[in-house]
Each structure stands twice: as C-alpha cells, then as structure tokens.
Amino acid sequence: NPSPVITIDGPSGSGKGTIARLLADKLNYALLDSGALYRLTALSALNREADLTDEATLTEIAANLDIRFELRDGEVVSLLEGQDVSHDIRLERVSMAASKVAAMPGVRAALLQRQRDFRQAPGLVADGRDMGTTVFPDAPVKIFLTASAEERARRRFEQLREKGVSVSLRDLLEDIRARDARDMNRATSPLAPAEDAVELDSTGVDIDGVLQIVLQLVRDRI
Ligand code: C5P
Numbered sequence: 001n002p003s004p005v006i007t008i009d010g011p012s013g014s015g016k017g018t019i020a021r022l023l024a025d026k027l028n029y030a031l032l033d034s035g036a037l038y039r040l041t042a043l044s045a046l047n048r049e050a051d052l053t054d055e056a057t058l059t060e061i062a063a064n065l066d067i068r069f070e071l072r073d074g075e076v077v078s079l080l081e082g083q084d085v086s087h088d089i090r091l092e093r094v095s096m097a098a099s100k101v102a103a104m105p106g107v108r109a110a111l112l113q114r115q116r117d118f119r120q121a122p123g124l125v126a127d128g129r130d131m132g133t134t135v136f137p138d139a140p141v142k143i144f145l146t147a148s149a150e151e152r153a154r155r156r157f158e159q160l161r162e163k164g165v166s167v168s169l170r171d172l173l174e175d176i177r178a179r180d181a182r183d184m185n186r187a188t189s190p191l192a193p194a195e196d197a198v199e200l201d202s203t204g205v206d207i208d209g210v211l212q213i214v215l216q217l218v219r220d221r222i
Pocket of ligand 1: 012034035036038039095098099100102103127128129130131179183
C-alpha cells in the first residue's frame, strides 16, 4: 500500500502553492512543488543561453538537472548546481520560459520519475498542473483549485508589492492569460481537472476557508 498523495492542480495564482504548503505542514507530509522543476529547467536553459524552442536540448537539460530542495528556517530553498536560486526562479521571465519548456513532451517525460520519487511515508502533497491526471493518477485526494484570472493577477500583484517589486496589474493579467492558454491548450498533460478531482473556486474565499474544505476531504478519504 503506497503512501497517500494529495494532489492540488490549478492555474497559476489559484493559491495552490500556499494551500499545499499549509496542508503538508498540518499533516506532516512531504511537499512537491512540481512547478519549481519546470522553473529550474527553464532557468538552467536561460543560464546556458539555450534555444528555448529546441526540444532535444531542453529534454537533455531536464534529464540532467542538478537540483536539490532544502528546508532553511522553515522555507523551501531551491538549489541549482548548489546555488540558491529560490528568488530567480520566480522572476517573470523565468515563469514565461517555464510554461514554454513545460509544453514539450520530452521535458515532461524527463521530469516524470523525479516527481514520483517524492512520494514517501507518511504522505505527500503535490501541487502543479497534472499531478492528479498524469503524475499520481492513483492519489486518494485530488483537488482542482481555480480562481478568476482577475483575482489571480490581483493576488500576484499584492505578493510582488510586498516584496517591493513594482509591476503593472495589466501586464500581470496579460501574462497570466498567456500562461493559462499555453497550459490548457498543450497536447501533453494539459491543465485540466482529473475526472475524480474535486473542483474548488477560491475567488472571494480566504486561505483558511479553502484549507478547511480540503482537510475535510482528507479526513473522509485517507
Ligand atoms: O506552478 P508554477 O507557476 O510554479 O509553474 C510554472 C510553470 O510550469 C507553469 O506555467 C506550467 O506551464 C508548468 N507546470 C506544468 N506542470 C506542472 C507544474 C507546472 O506544466 N505540474
């Protein structure tokens, strides 16, 4: 009987990263931020000035990625070739590049087993786009978390403002729409709810409200 997995899929800014982290803390489960793997692949490609449309090169980069995740002062730190790149992988240009490389079947295949290796006792919370459909199809709890594009852009805007980064809300909304379109329309593992996923719309619902709903599902199913 393998360890249980809770999958949380949805578009960027739906709050899935925050919910996944709180849930993992609360249940003492391991955490997989699968988007970070695509971001690290993109950053590595950008650092090498690789051609972002060359699937063979990108697949090779994904397959040989030298990465580690470490917990430092309660925060997950992403290391690429030993360097802390936690900040860099969140940059807007890396977000855009990540959604481009994530559309390549070779890249997705190269990262598949790496993601499954995160499964461990007593359980795993995995967030991304295809956790419930492709990576952990046998997960006992699957959530598909959404929110309107406007609300997601606003959340991102607030996050960036708190960090002292100034951006335009309109640009963010455009970026979000472009990434949504790419994530939903790609041929391999498009962003879509698994048949057995519970769909939650977090527009106008606070984090704790969403967390309580998910915890109830966990109590019912695990
Ligand atoms: O979730 P996050 O925004 O960090 O993911 C970055 C990009 O990686 C997304 O825009 C998406 O294209 C891709 N991704 C994916 N499959 C996942 C997680 C992320 O295609 N499971």
